[in-house]
Amino acid sequence: MVARAVLIAAVASGQGKTTVTAALARKLVRTGRRVRVFKCGPDFIDPMVLARACGAPVESLDLWMVGAERCRALLAEAAEQADAILVEGVMGLYDGTPSAADLSREFGLPVLAVIDAGAMAQTAGALVHGLRDYGPVDMAGVVANRIASAGHAAMVAASLRDIPLLGTLPKQAASLPERHLGLVLPDEVAGLDELLDSLADQLALDLDAWDALPAAQIPAPAAPDGAAGRPLAGARIAVARDAAFMFLYPANLATLEGLGAQLEYFSPLADEPVPHTATAVYLPGGYPELHAAALSAGQRWQASLRRAHADGIPIVAECGGMMALAESLQDKEGQEWPMAGLLPGKVVMQTRLAGLGAQAMPTAHGPLRGHTFHYSRLETVQPAAAVTQKHPSGGAGENLYCLGSLQASYFHGYFPSNPAAVAAMFSRSAA
Structure with missing residues (x-):
């Protein structure tokens, strides 16, 4: 089994990371692939939605809160069980200490950049090259969100030069609803699975380009010594x-x-x-x-x-x-x-x-x-x-x-x- 792994990131919040991650997870699942999704940083609600999209529990990855060794163990376990690993970033790619970019470099996860192309065309190339080169990070490709037409997608693709446009998503008539702490809980969204299926249908994904991504190389860390014991036995x-x-x-x-x-x-x-x-x-x-x-x-x-x-x-x-x-x-x-x-x-x-x-x-x-x-x-x-x-x-x-x-x-x-x-x-x- 060969697992492809990417970190899905953007220039800022509000670009459509969760929508794209959910759509990509559901689309890959529907092609018969086994998909594991992770969420970068502290979060409770996004993982619930992403778990519905992929059909598997979603864990958090964070170099400080979770720790590098536990992150490595979770990713290594996923690489043994899945064909695709998607890690949704948090805020902008370089925001926070540690950032999603730090996680990308720590575990060799290439970045799949989500850009909101609704109000731009060729400038998308400048944005994505800046995201890649500032760190730098390895760039797997781009998913352009809120694409208006095939011609619009072609202009975005040409502007990316040596970075592939792996997918596009049009402007959505219906999106994942939100409230003050983030997305609305999955059980409160009528027809959530139908919405996820619709997003997957709308995501134009180059599956050949996806399958051409390099395999994930995440060696498992040494097993813990188990010295903690069971101090809550009987509780x-x-x-x-x-x-x-x-x-x-x-x-x-x-x-x-x-x-x-x-x-x-x-x-x-x-x-x-x-x-x-x-x-x-x-x-x-x-x-x-x-x-x-x-x-x-x-x-x-x-x-x-x-x-x-x-x-x-x-x-x-x-x-x-x-x-x-x-x-x-x-x-x-x-x-x-x-x-x-x-x-x-x-x-x-x-x-x-x-x-x-x-x-x-x-x-x-x-x-x-x-x-x-x-x-x-x-x-x-x-x-x-x-x-x-x-x-x-x-x-x-x-x-x-x-x-x-x-x-x-x-x-x-x-x-x-x-x-x-x-x-x-x-x-x-x-x-």
């Missing part, structure tokens, strides 16, 4: 999982299971209580602000969390999970909804971005890496027990609040970055 962790709480990395759940824990799921939206067998609770991020009325009305889930807290059961709440544990949540319309009340104060939604970027949370076992991304603020008198550190600036990031067995923050942790710290977070001894 039963209740994980909130529904349309209000779904922002979590698949790798986080795999890490908890790898540490020995059994996972049980419950839905606060359905007013399901924390399972009585739980020895710890994990409330990940999500969109509680979109479901504030239902969450506020749910007395069983709220009472069960208050009981768990009173019993000293460890509760880890990230971003949306923390929002649901405040005394109240004020939505964008200004209406205030009572919440579970484990954390004093109220959460206020705002139109302005309140936090974004890579951060690390200090722990007794070293830093736990992750990120933050939210449009709300917590107004509380509760003092912070610790503060995360922004990467790469080192500045102060998000507050970490600890009240008894509760640990809450806007910070989203990437659990594989420090399994020992994660084991401690979900252990009663730490709480």
Whole structure:
């Protein structure tokens, strides 16, 4: 088996990277190829859409948060299982520290540049050559988005000179819908699979040129020594999982299971209580602000969390999970909804971005890496027990609040970055 691998990048956000990645993944799958897709950088929503497009789980790749060795292991595993590997970049090709370009060079992933050609023609060549030469990076080719006609495509192709135009996508009558934290969740989009099929149909792809790309050369790293053990053996962790709480990395759940824990799921939206067998609770991020009325009305889930807290059961709440544990949540319309009340104060939604970027949370076992991304603020008198550190600036990031067995923050942790710290977070001894 020969796996072709590319990093799909652009000059900026909003050029159509996710649309092109999803269309390309679905098109390749429909030709009988086995496709694995990855997302560069911290992200929860794009991977859900891309997983629907390719039919396989989508992991994150990031040289800082995930780490080079884990990235290498994930890519090497994919190269053994798939015919095509697509890595969707983040922001612009050279944005961030580390950037998508850094990932490209680290693992020898040639760049497939997505350009929005809707308002340009021959200037596309200057743009793409600049993207290639600034780093430099290896350029596999170009997909031109929002192409108006065959003549338009021909002008773009001629301007690229020695860089092939691998595909074009016309202006779309329907596109992937978005909201304040990114794309709308896949289950909320009626006819998503039909939309993905339509995008794949519209993508004019040179399959011969695709098959002519060099094979991926990603050697597997040395196997870990397994010294971490299973410190959570016997633990039963209740994980909130529904349309209000779904922002979590698949790798986080795999890490908890790898540490020995059994996972049980419950839905606060359905007013399901924390399972009585739980020895710890994990409330990940999500969109509680979109479901504030239902969450506020749910007395069983709220009472069960208050009981768990009173019993000293460890509760880890990230971003949306923390929002649901405040005394109240004020939505964008200004209406205030009572919440579970484990954390004093109220959460206020705002139109302005309140936090974004890579951060690390200090722990007794070293830093736990992750990120933050939210449009709300917590107004509380509760003092912070610790503060995360922004990467790469080192500045102060998000507050970490600890009240008894509760640990809450806007910070989203990437659990594989420090399994020992994660084991401690979900252990009663730490709480």
